[in-house]
Every structure is written in structure tokens, then in C-alpha cells.
Amino acid sequence: MEWEWFAAPDYWLSRLVLQRGLAAVYLVAFVSAALQFRALIGERGLTPVPDFLRRVSFRASPSLFHLRYSDRLFASAAWLGAALSAAVLLGAADRVPLAVSMAMWALLWVLYLSIVNVGQTWYAFGWESLLLETGFLAVFLGNADVAPPLLVLVLLRWLLFRVEFGAGLIKWRGDLCWRRLTCLDYHHETQPMPGPLSWFFHRLPRPLHRLEVAANHVTQLAVPFLLFLPQPVASFAGLAVVATQLWLVASGNFAWLNWLTVLLAFSAVAGSPVAGAPAHGPTPLWFGAAVIAVTVLVAVLSYRPARNLLSRRQLMNASFDRLHLVNTYGAFGSVTRVRHEVVIEGTDEERITDATRWREYGFKGKPGDVRRLPRQYAPYHLRLDWLMWFAALSPSYAAPWFTRLLRRLLENDPDTLRLLRTNPFPDAPPAHVRALLYRYRFTTWRELRSTGAWWDRELIGPYGPPVPRRPAEPDTGTDTDTDAS
Structure with missing residues (x-):
């Protein structure tokens, strides 16, 4: 033709x-x-x-x-x-x-x-x-x-x-x-x-x-x-x-x-x-x-x-x-003024007290450690990290999957841990995990020079109650306690 x-x-x-x-x-x-x-x-x-x-x-x-x-x-x-x-x-x-x-x-x-x-x-x-x-x-x-x-x-x-x-x-x-x-x-x-x-x-x-x-x-x-x-x-x-x-x-x-x-x-x-x-x-x-x-x-x-x-x-x-x-298509029809982040921590102590030592899980892309410079991952897509941003905006958005994420961490599930940067419990799973909500902001030039931190964060409060490890039981594919708020 x-x-x-x-x-x-x-x-x-x-x-x-x-x-x-x-x-x-x-x-x-x-x-x-x-x-x-x-x-x-x-x-x-x-x-x-x-x-x-x-x-x-x-x-x-x-x-x-x-x-x-x-x-x-x-x-x-x-x-x-x-x-x-x-x-x-x-x-x-x-x-x-x-x-x-x-x-x-x-x-x-x-x-x-x-x-x-x-x-x-x-x-x-x-x-x-x-x-x-x-x-x-x-x-x-x-x-x-x-x-x-x-x-x-x-x-x-x-x-x-x-x-x-x-x-x-x-x-x-x-x-x-x-x-x-x-x-x-x-x-x-x-x-x-x-x-x-x-x-x-x-x-x-x-x-x-x-x-x-x-x-x-x-x-x-x-x-x-x-x-x-x-x-x-x-x-x-x-x-x-x-x-x-x-x-x-x-x-x-x-x-x-x-x-x-x-x-x-x-x-x-x-x-x-x-x-x-x-x-x-x-x-x-x-x-x-x-x-x-x-x-x-x-x-x-x-x-x-x-x-x-x-x-x-x-x-x-x-x-x-x-x-x-x-x-x-379209993006950012509204812009968030304040950055909130959900931080997940665990402890190997069976009994939680005011003195309990909590250790933080590190994510690959989303902010966590205030001294860690954000990394370049695009065009690769870190799906869990992205949805953790939405979870911080709306606990109800994350409700269908967030509690199950915590359960997987309590099992030291290898597939889940591969999505994370660091696991503070490499030898045995934690006894409890919890999620906290922080406000994050970029530091100023002066703060960066004096502290070496790219972020400053302020604790807002618990994102949900601590979740204890429970005895192993068959996975039915559903969790009944899915309220992450």
C-alpha cells in the first residue's frame, strides 16, 4: 500500500x-x-x-x-x-x-x-x-x-x-x-x-x-x-x-x-x-x-x-x-503541606513497659533514619514504600493490609522482609511490633551542617496499639483485626 x-x-x-x-x-x-x-x-x-x-x-x-x-x-x-x-x-x-x-x-x-x-x-x-x-x-x-x-x-x-x-x-x-x-x-x-x-x-x-x-x-x-x-x-x-x-x-x-x-x-x-x-x-x-x-x-x-x-x-x-x-491522567491536584510518616518498630521483650527498648525497621525508599539521604529508585517502583505514604495520610486507606504487614513482621516472613532495607531482628522474630506517626520536615542548611541530618522528626503519637506475636496458626488469607487506626 x-x-x-x-x-x-x-x-x-x-x-x-x-x-x-x-x-x-x-x-x-x-x-x-x-x-x-x-x-x-x-x-x-x-x-x-x-x-x-x-x-x-x-x-x-x-x-x-x-x-x-x-x-x-x-x-x-x-x-x-x-x-x-x-x-x-x-x-x-x-x-x-x-x-x-x-x-x-x-x-x-x-x-x-x-x-x-x-x-x-x-x-x-x-x-x-x-x-x-x-x-x-x-x-x-x-x-x-x-x-x-x-x-x-x-x-x-x-x-x-x-x-x-x-x-x-x-x-x-x-x-x-x-x-x-x-x-x-x-x-x-x-x-x-x-x-x-x-x-x-x-x-x-x-x-x-x-x-x-x-x-x-x-x-x-x-x-x-x-x-x-x-x-x-x-x-x-x-x-x-x-x-x-x-x-x-x-x-x-x-x-x-x-x-x-x-x-x-x-x-x-x-x-x-x-x-x-x-x-x-x-x-x-x-x-x-x-x-x-x-x-x-x-x-x-x-x-x-x-x-x-x-x-x-x-x-x-x-x-x-x-x-x-x-x-x-493527572497528579497533585492537591499538595500536602505537612509530611507525616508511619514508623514501624519492634521489640523482643515479652512484657512492654515504659523502659522497653524498641528498634526501628528501615524502608528502602521512604524516609526513616533522619541521617539517611533519600535514594534514587525511579524508574523502579517501590510499591510498599509508596503506599506507606498514603497510610500516613489515611489509616482507613491502609486498613485492608496494614495489620497483616505487622503480622508478617512478627513472623520474620522472608518475602516481606525483602521489601525492607533493614530488619532489626535477624535471628528471631520480635515479640511485639508497633507503628508510630511522626511529622517529618527537611532540616535547614544550618541544621544539616551541625547535625548531619537531612530530616527532623517530631513524634505525634501511636498509629495503632502494639501487636503481639501469637502462636502459629493456619493462614486463612484474611485478618479480622484490620483496623490500623
């Missing part, structure tokens, strides 16, 4: 960057799932998949695991996805026929969809839907056999538009501090998981914080419209998105959200013919028909997300179909 309007050969390098980068994100996502699922959603996890599958039908949450679930099958699916992602990252999808390449991308999408749709609260993040939506469109981007299809590039820009414009609108409509340009007086300190530079971003002069917010509004509310203009304007708009997303990468840990947004921005960046550019063959009729069909499907499914953008009751990070094909 030779339709001059259909092919966009000048975007071959952009497609290469987007596809290889997407394969890298898939690889991180599948490895994250493989290494963390047993403690979170495994058969003895905090919210077990088998319990979820008994309550939810395939139609409500499509997943291959409705056919059969076991931890071994989940691990096999996750590691298969990781291996296939690595192969695509190394160029395997460009060395096979077009139909096989599409099948490889489709299998990645099906495997990850199956994980997300049984992942429950641990997978209820906007970047899961973003990965699935991008991964679905990547099936139809083609490989080295054909020129990039213009329609799919436009669909990717439409996705990028919803990511950026949706985030801009939710901020403008939400917290007043975004309109007053003051939100970054708090955000770098109170974001879910600060990174190693977050302390320094927080300590920037306030006029620079105002400039950051103003630049964010321009990038998210004005620049997205430029993505659909002729070149080179669209390329400049895409590169502007790349620059702002890299700023966000440096200032915090948001899993693969920012990296995926960077990759999507390349759908708007056109190159120019250069030596070594691949010579694409003609576009097969069946491939052109598939691309057109998908374009029509996305256009139809875009009605509700587009209406959501225009609504005063705009939803944030919502899916309007069970396959996560066309979603709505």
Missing part, C-alpha cells in the same frame, strides 16, 4: 527511541512485579490474588490469571515479560517479520495487563495505565520493515496531550497554591518519595519556586496544543516536555511516569534524512487497515476522557475501559 499521507519516514529515529525506551520501561515493570509480588499479592501476600479473583469476574478485570493462579505461574509470567522486554530492547522486534514484531508487543501488553488487573491497590497508579496505553499503541508502530505510521504518531501525541493537559488542569482547578504559585514551597518536602536532590530543590529560594510553578503551567496548559502544529513547532513542543520531565526526574521518585512521558514526547520530534536511515518497504494493506481500525477505536473511546478534561469534576488517573486503552 502506498499512501503518501500514511507513512512518516522522517520519524524513524523517534520511533526507535520510543520503542527501545518503552521496552526498557516494560523490563523495569516486569522485574519490579517479579521481585515484589509474593509479599504484596501472592498466595500469602498482604492482599492475595486468589481472594481477589474469587470476588471479581473476568469481565470486570480481564486477566490471564482468571484461568488459573499460583505464585509460580505469576512469577513465570513476570519473568517471561522481563525476558521478552530485554529481547525487544536489544532489537529483536526489528529483526523479525512485521506480524511477529506486532505479536511480541501484543504479548508484552497482555502479560502486563494481566498483572495490573489483579494488582489491586498496589497497582492503582496512573503510570500503570500509562504504560498499558502506550504499550497498546506500540503494537501498531511497526518495525524496521515499514515507515512509522503517521496515525499512530498522532495517537501518541493525543496521549501525551492528555497526560500533560490533564495534569495542568487538575492543578489549576484543585489546590489554590498552584494558582498562587506557592505549591513548591511544600511539594519537594511532602511528595510521596523524595529523591537525593529533593532536599536541595526544597531549599531553593522562593522566587525560583514561583518560577518553577509558572513554567509548569506553561508546559502543561499551553505547550500541549503545539504538539499538533506543523514542524518544527511540534518538535520544539516535544523537546520542551522532555526538558520539564527531566527536571521532575531530578527532583523526586515517580516510578516510570516521567520517563514514559519523555518517550511519548519523541512522537512529536521529527528528524531529517541522514545517512544510514533505514530503507522502509511498502506498507502492507493488512497493516494499514489495522492502524486505521485502531485509530477509529481510540477516537471513539476518547469521548469520555475528553469530556472529563472539560469537566469541573475532573477525575485524576482514571480508566474508562477495563483494558486501559484510553485513560485520563
